[in-house]
Amino acid sequence: MPHSRSETNTLNDATDVEKAAQAPAAPKERTPSLEVDPYICQLDPADDPKTLAVWRKWVIVLTISASSLCATFASSVAAFTETGLARDLHTSHEVTILSISLYVTGLGLGPLFVGPLSELYGRNIVYRVSYVLFFAFTWPTAFPPDIATYLVFRFITGICGSAFLSVAGGSVSDLFDNNHVATPMAVYTISPFIGPVVGPLIGGFIVQNTDWRWCYRTLLIWQFVQTVLLFTVVPETYVPVILKRKARRLRQTDNPKWRAPIEKQEHSLFRMIMFSIYTPFKLLLLDRMALALNLWSALLLGILYLAFQAFPIIFEDVHGFDVQQTGLSFLGIGLGMALALATQPYWNRVFRNETKKYNGLAPPEVRLIIAMVGAILAPLGLFIMAFTTYKHVHWIGPIIGSIPFGAGTYFIFTGVFTYLVTAYRPIAASAMAANSAVRSSFAAGFPLFAGQMYDTLGTVGATALLAGLLTVMAPLPFILYRIGARLRANSKFAAA
Template identity: 30%
Template structure:
């Protein structure tokens, strides 16, 4: 630890306050070199890609699992798939606050180690109950990267730099669910579904070893607490402390912040409730699509498991295009409306982009559903899925940015509200998907999905733009209150 700091005692303070050694202290992650920052971001991005891969990598294997464990219906196999999504959404509620108590890196590394162990346990499962249980625990552990990644990036980059950093960083986590089924398809066809889990464990283990040597703590208050501890020991003086702002929350406080406040905001804030419902539906449709897409190609188009899984690339392309379109257009549209408003910005200026691209969600669903129903050329269902991906991710980005700007003090809790709803939808939707498509077919099934998307997705950004400011003005959680 650096010893250049000259500790000082404010009048009446019983402690010597420990801070960074001025604005240029290289202990402060904001002052790290660009190479060091991007190395840390790249390693965390790899963690954040592997965990989402596990959420979807099993989809080509569901028929094999059903056969091996002699399951009577598709519901049990769909629970095997979706239970991970439920756990993956619940984990950050606790792991996020814990990262503020013990640091980002230790939470990430322990989470990754548990993920490796329970991925191996999934591969060794002898019955479906074991597989569901082990997969749930691996989902909780795998969510560690999701819990700390936004905070870790904010620890290193200023708000002015963060927009472009997040747009580049986010591609890995978005790519994971799309490429997972591709890898899973080839593994299942040429080996066994168990090796999907073993492969994940090996990849996560390698990344974890790399992280031990390359990833250092970035959370400022944690670094200052370690510095204060070092100074107390070195100088035999117990007065060195970081002050109340640097103290970690207690465990009850962490549980409150991680669970109670998000639920309270979801129940009392109309904006949070509406946007959580919108994101939950988009997330649910995404995982409905992920869980059934491979069956379309093997049953309807008579492709092999491995070749059929390659079609997931269309979703990856849609997410990629949507991410970069949103990153570029969002700030330009925001600046346009800000200039028209006399240079005064507003979170509602994020809504116009959502108004433009939200219709792509139902359009993509209809395009995909009816082209699949008619067994049209393989490119047409893929184009529909890509269109859905573009609309879905731009809507997601718009909602995320709006919430963080509208609720700056409680942004983490507000986003946690949407995470709870998303994880429930991601768990439930794949369970009823096979029965829905069996009864209605891809055409009318996706027409139903698109109709609900129209009712939820099209009015929401318009109403947000018109009435969001008034609703925020009545909220004790929002900016300026």
């Protein structure tokens, strides 16, 4: 995918907000005096992460993206261990489903705490500590003595893995300027959504050919490799922390008066964490526009995670697939996401034209154009899946239907995420944290009732019900595109 200009990138506004939120406060306009502190560290080209070689930047981006993919892979691979888990740990299938729900809950709660830590101590230490803990706490899930221990550590590993869903996007924006950030940001953005699709692919192959515990042993091997890479190839990219370290070196070798801008600001970790926790929920309670978009994206992710219970019913019970073949059935969703990602050059042109139309100051609502396409494709794909799940219909039918569903999923998430960080520019981090909390709660809850719903309604009725719910939500981006500016003007949180 070719590089694009900043105004054409669906994610560049998110990048700008990330920088604005995490960079030190801009100094007041200088007056013609000598009041400027000569001992405030400045960023030299040698210190700037944007001056790294392009190949090294891409190694860093791919390492971070693979770490993010691994974190979400861990959520879905558990779906194919449930039968063995229930048998060997002497529990019920309903209890084993909690392995997904508790992990996803951890993924949703973690960013509320990890975000403030990264702003004080930098991205790198958060990556390294979280992944070391992610690796360490996965061992009890690979060799569980009982179901209680297994479930507790699934929740803890979810919290540890959440760092790459809340901090990693900032690293990408640290490395590339606005003219070249489009492609690497798109690669990172899709990685956590490809993870849940890769989990069943690998998990089905492992469970079919060996013991279910090898799903977690494979995860341990992957985590170890990622941990080594995070320590060896990923440097600190957060500029305020880079300047803080530079000031510390200069104090030791030059003059004790040297300071970094971040050191002149008063920080309270407790207050930052409390702000990170209560602001997202305040936004959900008081802003209907944010609530509607969060519910829409949460419903979509809930359906994606519900598929981990629904696909075995559709393909094993109806079409007679074995476990490995059922894992391969998720390829349709993955193919849809990949095809959607390949359309990025087209969307770049669309947003460039929209920006020109508004003389370079396009409103956030133009970012919902891509979500409009997703609003049509996602329910359409589910309806195709629903009415091709009959036993006399070839098994390729529902897999074909999952392709537009996967593409629609990518389009919707891209549009919603970008709109939230641009429309709620003053509190962009809190807007995304609110979205993460609601999405994770739906993703954790939906798998719990999937079996009962499909037993009661059948494969056609249950899948059609999900498609109907998405259809009800489909007008949302079209409505906000027309009246979003008026709603923002009346909002206490959104940017005018």
